[in-house]
Amino acid sequence: MIIELTEKQVEWQEQFRAFVDKSIVPYAAQIDKEEILHPAVVAGMRETGYLGSMLPQAYGGLGLDEVSLGVLNEEVGRGCTSTRNLLTVHGMVGLAILRWGTQEQKDQWLPKLARGEIIGAFGLSEPDVGSDAKNIQTTAVEDGDDYVLSGTKKWITMGMIADVFLIFAQFEGKPTAFLVESTRANFTRTPIRGMMGSRGSMLAQLEMDNVRIPKENLVGKLGTGLSHVALSCLDYGRYTVAWGCIGLAQACLEASVAYAKSRQQFGKPIGEFQLIQKMLTEMVVSIKGARLLCYRSGYLKQIGDPDSILETWTAKYASSVMVTKVAGDAVQIHGGNGCHDGYPIERYYRDAKINEIIEGSTQVHEYLIARNLLQTM
Amino acid sequence: MEINAKIRKFLSRFFKKHEIADTDDIFALGFVNSLFAMQLVMFLEKEFGIAVETKDLDFNNFRTIESMIQFVENKQSA
Numbered sequence: 025m026i027i028e029l030t031e032k033q034v035e036w037q038e039q040f041r042a043f044v045d046k047s048i049v050p051y052a053a054q055i056d057k058e059e060i061l062h063p064a065v066v067a068g069m070r071e072t073g074y075l076g077s078m079l080p081q082a083y084g085g086l087g088l089d090e091v092s093l094g095v096l097n098e099e100v101g102r103g104c105t106s107t108r109n110l111l112t113v114h115g116m117v118g119l120a121i122l123r124w125g126t127q128e129q130k131d132q133w134l135p136k137l138a139r140g141e142i143i144g145a146f147g148l149s150e151p152d153v154g155s156d157a158k159n160i161q162t163t164a165v166e167d168g169d170d171y172v173l174s175g176t177k178k179w180i181t182m183g184m185i186a187d188v189f190l191i192f193a194q195f196e197g198k199p200t201a202f203l204v205e206s207t208r209a210n211f212t213r214t215p216i217r218g219m220m221g222s223r224g225s226m227l228a229q230l231e232m233d234n235v236r237i238p239k240e241n242l243v244g245k246l247g248t249g250l251s252h253v254a255l256s257c258l259d260y261g262r263y264t265v266a267w268g269c270i271g272l273a274q275a276c277l278e279a280s281v282a283y284a285k286s287r288q289q290f291g292k293p294i295g296e297f298q299l300i301q302k303m304l305t306e307m308v309v310s311i312k313g314a315r316l317l318c319y320r321s322g323y324l325k326q327i328g329d330p331d332s333i334l335e336t337w338t339a340k341y342a343s344s345v346m347v348t349k350v351a352g353d354a355v356q357i358h359g360g361n362g363c364h365d366g367y368p369i370e371r372y373y374r375d376a377k378i379n380e381i382i383e384g385s386t387q388v389h390e391y392l393i394a395r396n397l398l399q400t401m
Numbered sequence: 402m403e404i405n406a407k408i409r410k411f412l413s414r415f416f417k418k419h420e421i422a423d424t425d426d427i428f429a430l431g432f433v434n435s436l437f438a439m440q441l442v443m444f445l446e447k448e449f450g451i452a453v454e455t456k457d458l459d460f461n462n463f464r465t466i467e468s469m470i471q472f473v474e475n476k477q478s479a
Contacts, residue, residue, distance in 0.1 A: 124455050245458050251435045252442070252458060259439070328447040330411075330440035392436070400414050 027319065029091070036092045040099035043072055048103035055106055055224035056371050059217050061185065062224075065107055069140065074100070076138030078115040078260065079122060083134035091322040094267040098318075101268030102275045105375040106224030108268040110143070112383075113181045115264065116257035117144025117190045120201065124244035124253050129203070133188065145186030146261070147177040147204070147230060148254060155388050157192070157199070157250055162232065164193040164200060171195070171202060171242065173235045181382075183228025184215050190243065191232070192254060198247035201254065204237055211235045221374035259333055261383040262340040263325065266318050269343035269379050273311045276347075276354035276372050280304060283358055294357070303353045310350060314343040334396055341389035344379040351376035404449070404470050411444050412466070423467045428460060438463075445469070451476040 029037060047068040055062050069075050077096050079085025088096065101108040118137040121129050136142045153160050162175025173193050180189070191204045204211065216227040244253045281304060284295030294300050317339040324332035351373040355362035362369040380386045405423070412421060415437060419430060427433060441463060442453045451473060462472040 126455070244455050248455075248458050251438050255435050255439050328443055330443040330447070333436060333439055333443070396436070400417070 027316070029095070033089070033092050033095065036088070037095050037099065040074075040096050041102075043068065043074075044099045044103040048100065048107055052104040052107075053365070053368060053371065055104060056375075057223075057365070059219070059223045061106055061110065061182075061226055065104070066110070066140075066143075066185075069107065069110065073138075074111065075114055075140035075143075076118075077111065079118050079134055079138040083122075083130065084138035085118075085134075090263075090326040091319065094263065094318055094322045097264040097267035098271040098274070098315075101271030103271070104224070105222045105268060105272060105378065106226075108264065108271070109181050109222055109225045112261050112264040112268075113146045113186075114140075114144045116146045116261050117188065119260050120190050120243055120253050120257050121203075123256050124201070124248070126240070128240065129243070133203070137188075142187035143182055143185050145180055145182045145189050146257060147180050147183075147189045147191040149177065149179045151176055151178045151229075155385060157254065160192055160194060160199060162191065162193040164195045164202060166195075166239075167236070169239055170236045171239060173202060173204065173232045173237065175232055177230040177232075179216065180213075180228045180230055181222075181225045183213055183230060184226040189230065190253075190257070191230075192249050195246050199249035199251075199254070200246050201243040201249040202237060203241040203243060204232070204235060208235045208237060219378075221371075221376070221378040223374075258383055259336055263318075263321060263336050265379055265383045266314075266321065266336065266340040266343040269340075269347040269376070270311065270315045270318055272372060272376055272379075273307070273314070273343075273347040273350040276350050276369070276376075277304070277307050277311060279367070279369060279372075280307065280354045280357045283361075300357060303357055307350045307353055310346045314339070314346045317342050334393070337384075337389055337393055340383060341386065341393060345386060347376045348380055404473055405466060407448055408466050408469050411441075411448070421466060423470075424465050426464050427466075428464055445473060449473045449477065 048065055051062040051065050073086045074096060076085035077088050077093055081087040097108055097111055100111060118134060121133050137144055148157055150160055164171045164173045173191060175193060187206050189204045191202050192199055193202060210233045212231045213228040216229055219227060284300055285293050287294045321332060321335045321339040324335050354369050355373050358367060358369045361367050416430060445451060446453055461468060463469055
């Protein structure tokens with residue numbers, strides 16, 4: 025058993041880290057404050073090819089292996105949770121098309137998504153439907169050569185900048201996935217502002233009032249929208265969110281160590297006080313533990329092991345709970361400075377909590393992990 | 402290991418208390434959920450070197466051990 029990155033993966037890690045430090049970190053506070061994903065950051069993600077990180081080279085993507093993909097999300101998450109969200113939802117659309125799309129859909133959409141010429145977003149949640157995804161209320165009906173969609177989608181990450189949406193709607197009572205372009209008639213979007221964290225995620229509420237799309241925009245088969253299309257997207261979503269939590273926690277740790285060394289109280293650095301040391305120890309140990317779960321998930325995904333799905337649940341659960349605790353301790357170590365936007369810590373704390381809600385809440389994870397244990401052990 | 406035995410071994414993780422016959426409808430046994438459906442697809446792809454495509458997403462391909470064997474053999478010979 026070897027648990028270490030390959031030389032190539034280390035190269036990627038160094039490249040990702042340098043990019044994040046240079047091209048994301050300087051914008052992160054502004055993105056949070058203005059609630060807008062800075063165009064320079066999106067441009068950087070496009071130019072580096074990172075928007076196509078999850079797609080094969082055959083379609084113009086980077087074709088990263090699963091572990092390198094995880095490390096990319098870790099590093100981007102270290103710099104800015106909102107930017108990491110872009111990688112997540114954009115990738116969910118591309119991977120849905122790659123996995124379940126027709127050859128025509130792959131040829132039409134994947135090169136543009138891989139190059140970042142267009143942005144994708146995932147449209148599952150609704151005003152009255154979150155975890156209970158089977159009961160989405162958006163509908164699709166057949167009309168000649170078209171499907172006609174009606175309904176409202178809420179909390180759609182990158183909804184304000186996306187060009188194409190993977191929309192889930194009931195077709196004859198069966199959840200089904202469709203591609204809906206933002207330019208379609210009767211499709212409107214409204215920004216959702218005032219979020220606690222991940223504030224640069226360009227959230228939107230989408231309204232579809234008899235939006236007509238061609239039948240070629242069906243993804244997968246009718247009725248497989250949740251069971252296959254959404255679940256495979258969400259598997260990638262959970263994987264990237266889990267890694268983003270590792271990066272965010274790492275940012276908390278690095279800031280806390282630096283602060284513990286420089287902040288003087290009672291005539292010495294606070295890092296010399298044992299209660300501060302205890303918090304630092306708990307932070308680093310819990311980060312390392314969660315990171316190992318992410319590595320395991322990545323390895324299993326790379327070899328196509330069916331256990332990867334539950335291991336990704338486990339990694340996402342552990343990482344998101346961990347980062348909430350770590351960010352809380354980072355605030356504690358920073359004291360008053362941790363509560364003010366002169367330091368990034370309060371942003372980390374707000375961003376951290378969002379990870380326990382998205383891609384399956386902590387409680388949904390607890391239910392599913394336990395249910396699987398009871399069924400299989 | 403033959404196809405039947407490999408599928409049986411995989412399913413035994415989910416159907417511990419049931420001895421499944423080759424023609425038993427696994428969807429009727431009540432343990433099948435979306436997670437299992439995804440795991441089953443991944444298992445069949447990895448174990449037998451096949452690609453489960455959109456056109457294959459027909460419950461009848463996965464309903465019984467017998468139908469899964471038939472599905473795998475058809476894919477392998479295609």
